[in-house]
Amino acid sequence: MADLSSNFVGIKSPNPFWLASAPPTDKAYNVERAFKAGWGGVVWKTLGEEGPPVVNVNGPRYGAIWGADRRLLGLNNIELITDRDLYVNLREIKQVKKNWPDRALVVSLMVPCVEEAWKAILPLVEETEADGIELNFGCPHGMSERGMGAAVGQVPEYVEMVVRWCKANTRMPVITKLTPNISDIRKPARAAHAGGTDAVSLINTINSITGVNLDTFSPEPMIDGKGTHGGYCGPAVKPIAMNMVAEIARDPETAGLPISGIGGITTWRDAAEFMALGAGNVQVCTAAMTYGFKVVQEMIAGLEAWMDEKGHRTLSDVIGRATPNVTDWQYLNLNYVAKAKINQDLCIKCGRCHIACEDTSHQAITSLVDGARHFEVMEEECVGCNLCVNVCPVENCITMEPLAAGTLDKRTGEVVKPVYANWTTHPNNPSAQVAAE
Amino acid sequence: MAAGLFKEGIAPGRLPTTQYADNFSDLHPPLDRHEAVVEADRCYFCYDAPCMQACPTSIDIPLFIRQIATGNPLGSAKTILEQNILGGMCARVCPTETLCEEVCVREVAEGKPVQIGRLQRYATDVAMAQDKQFFPRAAPTGKKIAVVGAGPAGLACAHRLAVKGHDVTIYEAKPKAGGLNEYGIAAYKSVDGFAQAEVDYILAVGGITIQNGKAMGRDFTLAELTASHDAVFLGMGLAGVNALGGEGEEAQGVRDAVDFIAELRQASDLSSLPIGRRVVVLGGGMTAIDAAVQAKLLGAEEVTICYRRGKESMNASTYEQDLAAANGVTIRHWMQPKRIVGVNGVTVGIELEYTAVDGGRLVGTGETLTLAADQVFKAIGQSFDAAPLNGSGPSVVLEKGRIKVDEEGRTSMSKVWAGGDCVVDAREDLTVAAVAAGRDAAESIHRTLTANGRA
Ligand SMILES: Cc1cc2nc3c(=O)[nH]c(=O)nc-3n(C[C@H](O)[C@H](O)[C@H](O)COP(=O)(O)OP(=O)(O)OC[C@H]3O[C@@H](n4cnc5c(N)ncnc54)[C@H](O)[C@@H]3O)c2cc1C
Ligand SMILES: Cc1cc2nc3c(=O)[nH]c(=O)nc-3n(C[C@H](O)[C@H](O)[C@H](O)COP(=O)(O)O)c2cc1C
Ligand code: SF4
Ligand code: SF4
Ligand code: SF4
Numbered sequence: 052m053a054d055l056s057s058n059f060v061g062i063k064s065p066n067p068f069w070l071a072s073a074p075p076t077d078k079a080y081n082v083e084r085a086f087k088a089g090w091g092g093v094v095w096k097t098l099g100e101e102g103p104p105v106v107n108v109n110g111p112r113y114g115a116i117w118g119a120d121r122r123l124l125g126l127n128n129i130e131l132i133t134d135r136d137l138y139v140n141l142r143e144i145k146q147v148k149k150n151w152p153d154r155a156l157v158v159s160l161m162v163p164c165v166e167e168a169w170k171a172i173l174p175l176v177e178e179t180e181a182d183g184i185e186l187n188f189g190c191p192h193g194m195s196e197r198g199m200g201a202a203v204g205q206v207p208e209y210v211e212m213v214v215r216w217c218k219a220n221t222r223m224p225v226i227t228k229l230t231p232n233i234s235d236i237r238k239p240a241r242a243a244h245a246g247g248t249d250a251v252s253l254i255n256t257i258n259s260i261t262g263v264n265l266d267t268f269s270p271e272p273m274i275d276g277k278g279t280h281g282g283y284c285g286p287a288v289k290p291i292a293m294n295m296v297a298e299i300a301r302d303p304e305t306a307g308l309p310i311s312g313i314g315g316i317t318t319w320r321d322a323a324e325f326m327a328l329g330a331g332n333v334q335v336c337t338a339a340m341t342y343g344f345k346v347v348q349e350m351i352a353g354l355e356a357w358m359d360e361k362g363h364r365t366l367s368d369v370i371g372r373a374t375p376n377v378t379d380w381q382y383l384n385l386n387y388v389a390k391a392k393i394n395q396d397l398c399i400k401c402g403r404c405h406i407a408c409e410d411t412s413h414q415a416i417t418s419l420v421d422g423a424r425h426f427e428v429m430e431e432e433c434v435g436c437n438l439c440v441n442v443c444p445v446e447n448c449i450t451m452e453p454l455a456a457g458t459l460d461k462r463t464g465e466v467v468k469p470v471y472a473n474w475t476t477h478p479n480n481p482s483a484q485v486a487a488e
Numbered sequence: 489m490a491a492g493l494f495k496e497g498i499a500p501g502r503l504p505t506t507q508y509a510d511n512f513s514d515l516h517p518p519l520d521r522h523e524a525v526v527e528a529d530r531c532y533f534c535y536d537a538p539c540m541q542a543c544p545t546s547i548d549i550p551l552f553i554r555q556i557a558t559g560n561p562l563g564s565a566k567t568i569l570e571q572n573i574l575g576g577m578c579a580r581v582c583p584t585e586t587l588c589e590e591v592c593v594r595e596v597a598e599g600k601p602v603q604i605g606r607l608q609r610y611a612t613d614v615a616m617a618q619d620k621q622f623f624p625r626a627a628p629t630g631k632k633i634a635v636v637g638a639g640p641a642g643l644a645c646a647h648r649l650a651v652k653g654h655d656v657t658i659y660e661a662k663p664k665a666g667g668l669n670e671y672g673i674a675a676y677k678s679v680d681g682f683a684q685a686e687v688d689y690i691l692a693v694g695g696i697t698i699q700n701g702k703a704m705g706r707d708f709t710l711a712e713l714t715a716s717h718d719a720v721f722l723g724m725g726l727a728g729v730n731a732l733g734g735e736g737e738e739a740q741g742v743r744d745a746v747d748f749i750a751e752l753r754q755a756s757d758l759s760s761l762p763i764g765r766r767v768v769v770l771g772g773g774m775t776a777i778d779a780a781v782q783a784k785l786l787g788a789e790e791v792t793i794c795y796r797r798g799k800e801s802m803n804a805s806t807y808e809q810d811l812a813a814a815n816g817v818t819i820r821h822w823m824q825p826k827r828i829v830g831v832n833g834v835t836v837g838i839e840l841e842y843t844a845v846d847g848g849r850l851v852g853t854g855e856t857l858t859l860a861a862d863q864v865f866k867a868i869g870q871s872f873d874a875a876p877l878n879g880s881g882p883s884v885v886l887e888k889g890r891i892k893v894d895e896e897g898r899t900s901m902s903k904v905w906a907g908g909d910c911v912v913d914a915r916e917d918l919t920v921a922a923v924a925a926g927r928d929a930a931e932s933i934h935r936t937l938t939a940n941g942r943a
Contacts (some may be wrong), residue, residue, distance in 0.1 A: 118529075401535070405535055444532050
């Protein structure tokens with residue numbers, strides 16, 4: 052049986068599934084329920100500095116997009132950090148940690164960008180016996196207008212500075228949570244690394260408007276006729292988050308820096324993919340907010356079953372396994388030639404592959420053969436783009452078949468070469484390093 | 489259980505009064521908005537979609553379904569009605585299991601087609617509830633066209649002609665318009681007076697007058713129509729009924745299934761409609777199924793369909809046969825009626841002879857069976873009644889007992905077109921086929937009347 056126990060920057064948890072800092076972790080009541088359901092850890096909802104707590108809007112704070120059967124695909128929120136009193140939160144954190152010593156309890160923090168503010172809050176958190184802190188440099192709305200959250204996370208120098216203050220003022224492990232609302236995610240990661248962070252976590256939410264009400268012409272979620280960009284999360288953001296995790300994982304400057312993967316994780320498979328790309332553990336918010344805490348049971352059972360099936364004994368057998376396979380475009384093998392192939396037994400003759408290729412790609416799929424409705428790839432036209440595979444409604448009906456070295460590519464009239472060759476050496480590349488052949 | 493169930497003979501009120509509304513409610517309840525959107529999402533928006541090719545009126549099915557999915561039901565209705573102005577009725581009565589849904593790629597793939605019929609109903613219901621008219625009439629052409637019969641063929645023809653700017657008069661023998669939509673379709677397929685609502689919707693285009701109670705052959709002749717109109721369309725359906733040719737057919741309790749259904753459709757109070765305790769229906773088509781199921785729903789204790797060939801030869805689809813079975817109707821094959829057993833002229837049973845195929849021919853085996861029956865419904869086919877065409881000078885050429893037309897619906901007589909059940913063509917006797925024929929004939933009439941640029 053696979054061992055799911057996790058040790059992330061010294062913080063131990065029975066499994067790698069943590070709840071991300073958000074409403075599910077805002078109170079002892081929720082967190083107790085989460086631990087009962089089986090979550091390995093939580094990052095407590097972000098605490099702010101001492102004083103009157105922040106206030107939230109009193110109207111809708113969520114917007115969403117859905118698939119056809121109202122399956123929630125993306126969620127957006129304009130909630131701020133915790134709106135409960137700091138000391139109430141700290142008392143609850145201490146009690147919960149005492150009740151659940153085997154679970155990870157990390158406290159998310161966001162205070163103004165001055166060292167005194169951080170110096171003031173860190174001892175209060177240490178006193179709770181929490182396992183670590185997460186610096187919320189991600190919140191994209193509200194808090195950023197006050198010079199916190201993403202306003203810090205978008206300036207690498209500030210990130211490094213705050214991390215440094217924290218490392219200097221606490222013994223607790225520091226996880227730096229990054230905002231995706233930046234053009235190169237490696238910059239803040241490098242800065243956090245330079246400041247001495249123990250890990251980064253990403254992504255926080257993405258600036259977004261989920262919809263526009265076409266009667267009132269107001270953006271959603273709408274408060275009294277107006278809206279503001281909120282933070283986007285849920286299944287829709289997963290591809291973006293995974294790329295960012297991979298970019299950091301394969302950046303030589305941050306090599307080895309632990310990563311807590313966040314963004315759209317809904318199933319065990321999502322979690323396994325994040326970990327394969329280099330995440331040491333994962334955090335979940337929207338899936339729990341959509342289905343309740345029980346979803347973790349599917350995640351645990353699914354991950355276990357997959358690891359057993361593949362013979363992975365511990366999480367370290369999985370973490371980072373896909374990282375070396377993420378590369379730059381220029382290093383992709385241009386001598387790898389694949390052609391689409393339609394399995395006629397599976398084909399239901401909907402014609403989507405044909406019309407996609409015919410109207411928008413390379414006119415490589417028939418629609419009629421000898422007067423009969425028949426869809427077949429014409430190898431002499433197929434560029435192997437994979438579009439038909441993606442639009443076909445039947446799984447595995449169209450597959451991409453690589454041409455073996457030595458076979459003729461009927462489209463180019465050239466024989467597939469047995470050697471790896473990429474753009475850096477291609478004759479069409481004006482700055483090719485080595486002339487091909 | 490109401491005592492009425494056990495009344496001998498043919499009697500009304502077999503069920504508790506509250507039961508009727510339940511029994512005759514919608515066979516397929518309408519989809520609500522969310523259900524429609526979810527179902528619409530199952531459609532793959534196929535290229536050169538097979539469903540569309542299977543629709544006799546060639547509705548752009550992937551397009552109308554996509555319009556439902558994107559929250560544009562009115563646009564969807566327009567896509568449907570453009571091709572088929574009786575799209576609402578067709579959504580209810582088309583045997584989709586042998587038309588569009590039979591060839592839906594999801595039927596082929598997983599035995600679960602996109603529910604095209606119910607989606608079509610959803611969209612057309614939205615448009616009709618808002619009384620939304622999509623096709624404004626063209627400028628008046630001054631042409632006058634007569635349509636005989638206000639069934640699906642006649643209505644579709646009249647509507648298309650009216651849209652083109654022609655003036656149409658429909659002559660209809662019956663007191664109400666709609667043809668078999670009003671008098672023939674099973675009650676649970678067209679509830680809440682939908683047939684009349686649809687007629688009203690169609691007529692709202694303007695330019696169409698209906699003269700009810702006007703029968704050709706009785707009140708006027710075809711020659712008179714051709715003389716007073718620029719063109720004539722015949723959509724008279726099948727007014728005749730095939731006879732059993734058996735002994736005792738005139739006994740009390742023996743009846744044409746179509747008459748029974750017409751009476752049922754027109755009844756304002758179903759509990760007052762008499763039905764036998766034991767009912768035998770002769771035939772193997774849609775009419776036989778409809779008569780049998782509705783007899784059962786009226787409270788008949790035992791209903792048996794007797795068909796002279798095997799299951800696979802039945803005109804009723806497997807779906808329809810299952811529907812009958814689910815309603816408690818027994819279907820028996822390989823037997824033909826020999827004699828109605830009567831006592832004092834009142835039916836008490838029917839003697840049937842077993843049949844077999846011998847050298848390709850259906851023959852009686854000589855063995856017989858007698859079933860107790862208070863009521864026997866004949867559903868062995870309708871026929872075209874050509875008599876009203878007579879006495880009009882040059883006569884319209886018939887073929888196989890129906891009117892002969894070319895692919896545009898032109899009869900042998902100049903200025904006269906025909907379509908629907910009354911013609912012999914490759915199309916099946918279905919509402920949707922009648923609509924297609926009426927519409928196409930209208931286009932042909934329009935082309936003819938406006939040839940050489942004359943409007
Ligand atoms: C019991 C039954 C159930 C059916 N169920 C279905 C079903 O579920 N689905 C389906 O698709 N199809 C069904 N059909 C078939 C369908 O109803 C017909 O194919 C369709 O109605 C044909 O349309 P039509 O316009 O040609 O003829 P009709 O609907 O028969 O209309 C003809 C009209 O012409 C009028 N008329 C006839 N003679 C004259 C005259 N001399 N002068 C003036 N008016 C005249 C008639 O009164 C009638 O109104 C069913 C048929 C029957 C009998
Ligand atoms: C309503 C809501 C409130 C959130 N509040 C916080 C917060 O206070 N601190 C924080 O670091 N992240 C916050 N987040 C971001 C989540 O922790 C997480 O990074 C993000 O939702 C992506 O993960 P997911 O796709 O699993 O939801 C919030 C998210 C939501 C939906
Ligand atoms: S892989 Fe691309 S080019 Fe080849 S058949 Fe498919 S869509 Fe066309
Ligand atoms: S998209 Fe797939 S199922 Fe549809 S025709 Fe092409 S290969 Fe067949
Ligand atoms: S065949 Fe089925 S899936 Fe394809 S367009 Fe028609 S309804 Fe949609």
